[in-house]
Amino acid sequence: MCAEHEHKAAQTYQDSGLPRVLLNCTVNGENVSQWIDPTMSLLHFLRHELNLLGTKEGCGEGECGACTIIFNGRAVNSCLVLAQEAEGSRILTVEGLGQEGQLSILQQEFIKEDALQCGFCTPGMLMSARALLDRNPEPEEEEIKEAIAGNLCRCTGYYPIIEAIKKASEREKEASQR
Amino acid sequence: MTLVMEGRSEGAMREAGYRYVGHSPDRQEALEKVTGRARYVHDMELPGMLYAKMLHSPYAHAEILSLDVSEAKALPGVKAVLTGRELPYLLGLYMVDKPILAQHKVRYQGEPVAAVAAVDTRTAAKALSLIKVEYQPLPAVLSVEEALTGGVLVHEDINTLDYVKGVFFPQPNSNIASWHKTIKGDIQKGFAQAELTIENEWRLPQVAHVPLETHVVIVQADPYSPKVKIWSSSQSPFAVRNLLAKAFGISRGDITVVVPYIGGGFGGKAGIHLEPLGVVLSRVCQGRPVKIQATREEEFNQLPTREGLRGRVKTGVTKDGKIVAEEIYFDWDGGAYADYSVNVGRAAGYAGAGPYEIPNIELHSRTLYTNKVFGTAYRGFGHLETHWVIERQMDLAAQALEMDPYEFRMKNLLREGATTITGEKITAHSGCVDQCLEAVAKEIAWTGYQSAAEREKAFKTGKVRGKGLAVLHKAPAMPPNTSTSAIMQMDEDGTVRLLLGAIDMGQGAYTTMAQIAAEVLDMPLEKVKVIWENDTDKNPYDWQTVASKYTFMGGNAVIRCAQDLLRQMKEVAACVLRCPVDELTHGNERIRHIQHQDKAIAFKDLALGYAYQNGTGIGGPLIGRGVYMAEGLTNLDPATGQGLPALDWTYGAHGAEIEIDVETGEIHVLKIASAFDVGQVINRKLAVGQVVGGVIQGLGSALIEGYKYSPEGRLLNPSFTDNKIPTAKDIPDRVVPIFIENPQRDGPFGARGVGEHPMISVPSVLANAVYDALGVNFYELPLSPERIVSGLARQKE
Known part of the structure; x- marks a missing residue:
């Protein structure tokens, strides 16, 4: 999973030019380790780097909740979190709710x-x-x-x-x- | 506490026991939506795709003196920069008045003046900041009053604009985009008979649709041919195709519009919006796909909204409570471009007096151009607005007569034998608004207004309660010759694939159509599959998914489609079984003889044509077709508005009970009971969903939502921070949906539409309840705490 995404340039996103940072976290139970632009939002990381498109962007300002994910056990608006803040975190998205083809x-x-x-x-x-x-x-x-x-x-x-x-x-x- | 009661039904009971109609199967696409696998245009990316952003006017009305895009064009990663200068096109559904990007002048703050396509959104945003625009501000038209004086024209070229003639009536040298008149009887005579005349003025502001998915398109336009492919979050793929073809002078056959899942519409995604800009940008970029997704701010401030309204009504009544005459002026704050708002004005012309019998009426509905965000269709299409005016006016008439508003309404409601204000006769099968009103009055235990003494007593406790009633009606607002179609194919295992023209944006249209197909074919619902992605190259035609018309029209088309499939199966089966076609029936996924039940052929054995034991074939793959075209409707007489505009009227009523905190002015809604004569419920669970969701949208319009402008015409609240919509904490303690089922003879299984109706008259019923609680009348929306408190303060003076 990691290798695949390391080389994928996110199309909607222009690199800030700042040195990349390494992000290690767990997303839906899977370990992720990836070099990312430090200005990238967690929402953007999930949608465009990990292709977890279930999480939506409705306003980009933390007002609508369409981008809500579970971050270390708490529901947060992922558009307001920088991806690099997720270092060492456990993240659950809608794609991780069901297990082995069974709905929760x-x-x-x-x-x-x-x-x-x-x-x-x-x-x-x-x-x-x-x-x-x-x-x-x-x-x-x-x-x-x-x-x-x-x-x-x-x-x-x-x-x-x-x-x-x-x-x-x-x-x-x-x-x-x- | 129970939040929602199961929708219950009153009125005529169905004789037939249906297998699926009237039941509550789960929506067909639910699995995709709870797993995050439903793909919206928001989620789509294509190889080589570019991202577009738009630059907006900071002025409500200004001349564009100069536009310098050279620096933006030079920025690496920018593939195209366009302005109105390169785009000499005008578009419009009814008035052809809207440029793709502003030409020469801007007509509202937020209007796009330039657009950039770039390799990513940040580059596009940076390029926008490099565009230099010089404006010469012009005096702006910011109210219906200013618009009517005509001192400043929003469209100086109104006299030469193209429009749909005979249906809309722009007035020369004015800001009147269309003026509709409905004249029945003789109001001079009517008012002469009146023993009491009640005259009031009412207002409401513009309100946004707020789909959670903002408007978004991806367009791929071939630079070497006219071919265009569009993926759009649209309610109207066929209308997009039609309007694009007209604007660019290309063939419908060259345009493909694809609609996957759509994240809410509510009328705001009907018509054509970002698609034309996508076409010109993609073409300039050698056919690379271009994605334009509106930001939330653009959703409020660039894309269209619901019109504002000033309504002035004079009602003449006799002392025993009969309406004898009414004069109405609806003046619509339609914003900078006509879009749907001229048609909203037209609908107000024939439906704006409410479900009442009025022998003498003169109704004027004028859609006005102003320098504000432009207006369009919003769920219920003018009806929430006109019913705000009329259903408040009816309560004030009852107050003037010192009569119970329930009794007053009952004396004047449209019933069998009555004629509408356009001369349509109401029959025994048109539905019963009186039964709706009766049901909600019973549900809230209505006993009339409380007395002044009772109010005073309650006031001392700091919390006052009140009850209110309001009725409503709406018919689909659409051209008299509107049509839809369906295609059905059967696979070799007997599965039916159903192709429809309409869009399911969450209202559940595809699920109800599958139920209707399974009912007619008498086969398992699980074996009817509605093809989800709508593609104008593959799906059969539908006008647009608007107007609460699809259950009725699509349902009829699907019934005919299923009957066509059955007829084809019976023709082949008659040969194989060697019997006349009319001795064949169907059931249990088989065509069988009416008497000799063992003489039967399974659907699946007919699906691709029947094969005899020796291998000889007969028949062929089954393809059913079904169409429905609105029947017997007419255009309205330009001078009098008389004619037949209504395919079917769905009547309804709300009863509300509220509690007001007299210190803070906050309204807490305890209960809203809502009854609709839907003829026949097709899917109970989905119908309840339409009612409770619609009621809460109406609650937003009633209590919290509305556009606010600065004196210069700048929109002050284009965000969720300042333009709130109801949250889970704002909902009433209870909403009680009630379905009355007096069948519509030409509706599918007797059904009528109910998608839009639940939000109509919600503001009026709440303001009527506010009067009961406080003894104070409010004439303007929203009923915000500030407005309530200042209304109370005024009353004390």
Whole structure:
């Protein structure tokens, strides 16, 4: 994976000319080691260097949440993080939610509750929800709203998303007790 | 707390038990969307692709004195720099008034004056900073009042602009891009009969669509031939093709428009936007693909928005509450270019008085040019705006009559036998707005306005509650001869591939079409596959995915398409089974005899043509076709607006209960109940999704959203920081979707559209509830805390 990307010039991105820095991190459980431009954002690194295109850019200013990923266990807007800040970090993107061709419970509930329409905010929304359930497996409704308040959705009106997160919380609890 | 109730249905029960229609299968593309594998144009890159950026005007209205691009052109990595000087084209859906890049003068702050294509976005941005532009600022037209005086013309060449004649009516030497009149009865006589006249003025600002994926295109234009290929986040691939062909004088056959997944549209991605610029840039760059993706700021400030509106209404009523006359002036703040806003003005002409029977009416709807971001279609197309005016006016009429606004509406609603303001007769099958109103009134336990004493008592607690009602109607706003088509092919395992012309941008059109196909063919839904990527070279024609018309029109086309496939299968089966075609039926993926059920052939054995045991073939690959063209509609009479504009009316009503903090002016919405006569629900889960999503969009328009300009005409809030949309923390405690199902006889399984309707009348119902809570009327949107508090302060004085 690393070798392949070391030589790929990101097309949208012009090198700042500053000396490159080595970035070592774990993305979706895989070790990544790559020389990068120090001015590159983490969003750009994920999308254009690692081809993880599930993470979207909706505003580039940290206002819409479409680029949300999980960074060392916390949901963050990857457009506001420099890629080099990810040194030594663990990163999870939407591509890492399912395992071995199996959807996660959260993804299944998003489908069942129709918690998506156009789908553009969905990856970021899923990551905010995942981070919430990881730190608080049985969130109250207000806590769910708080956790996804930074993720704008223009289609669904949020209700089915909140419902899906509640259902996922219940099912994950059942699964963990089994 | 339950957030959303399962959408429930009231009214006529269906006789037939359907296999798929009315059920809630998951959307077809859900898996791609929850795994991040759905690819949008935003995600696409092509070999050798260049990136374009645009330079914007800092002035609302100015002459371009000089433009120097020499330094930008010299920057390494820059492949093309274009200005309006090189692009002598004008485009427009209805008024041909818009250049690709500003020519000679700029008409709004944010208008693009130059564009750069470069090897990467940073180089393109750097090149923009090297372009020198000299402007001579001109006085700007920034309100409907200024536009109407005509002292400054936004389009000095309005008299010579090309436009769709007979449908739109630009006025010479003015800022009036189109003036629509609807005249029925005699308002002089009507007002003479009136015992009470209520006159008010209402306003709302421009509001942005805010798709999460900004407008984006990739264009590859062959420099040696007219051939153009476009990948676009568009609701209207066939309209893009048509308008491009007209603008550049090339054949439709030379243009290919491909639409993969699209990250929201809401009307803002209908028509044509960044595509023409992509074409000219790619051509200059020897056919290298050029990607243009709008920034969020450009989405607010360059690309079109919803029109602002000033509505003035005079309503004449009798003391027993009958409307006898109405005079309406809608003046649309349409911005710098006409785009869809002239058609919004037209729709307001025939639908702007609301779902009421009004014997005498004179309605004027004027789309005005101003020096602001231009207006376009936005979900509900003029109806949220006109219903803000009318549904507030109806409450004020009821207040003046000291009558319950529920009773007042019930006395005047359109019902069977009534005629609309354009002379259309309402029948028993047109849907029932009174049933919608009744359902929501019941759901919020409406008992009329509270008394002044009750209000005063509540006021002392610091939190006051109020309830409100509002109704709505909308028909698809489209040309009378609008059409759509579908193609269906069967594979050798009996799988059906369905090709449609419309775009699924998340509303779920493809899922509902698959349900309709599976229902007619009586086969498993899993075996009906809708081809996702829409390509104008391969998909059959559809006008545009707008107007809440596709369930109706596409549904009918798909029914005919499936019937065509069945007819072909039965013709071959009749030969093989040696029986008349009319003795054959279908079910369980087989064509079989109506009596002798063992005489049957599986669909899959007919898919590529039937083969007898000795190898002889008969028939051939199955390809079904189905088309639907709007039936019986007419253009509207230019002088009176009379005619038949409506394919189907979907009626609806909202009931709301709110709580206001009298200190902060904040409105907390406790509940919105929303009922729509959809004729027949096709997919319950998706229909509920349209309702709750639409209601929340309407809530944004009602409470928080709206463009703000400086006195010079600079947009002050082109970002999410300053132009917020509702978040998960802003939603009502409950939204209750209710579906009334009085079938539309010519709709697919009786269905009508409901995509846009949920956001219409949400601002009005909330302002009506605000009156109930505070006893104060508000005439302007949004109902921000500042506005509420200052309204309360004024009342105290």
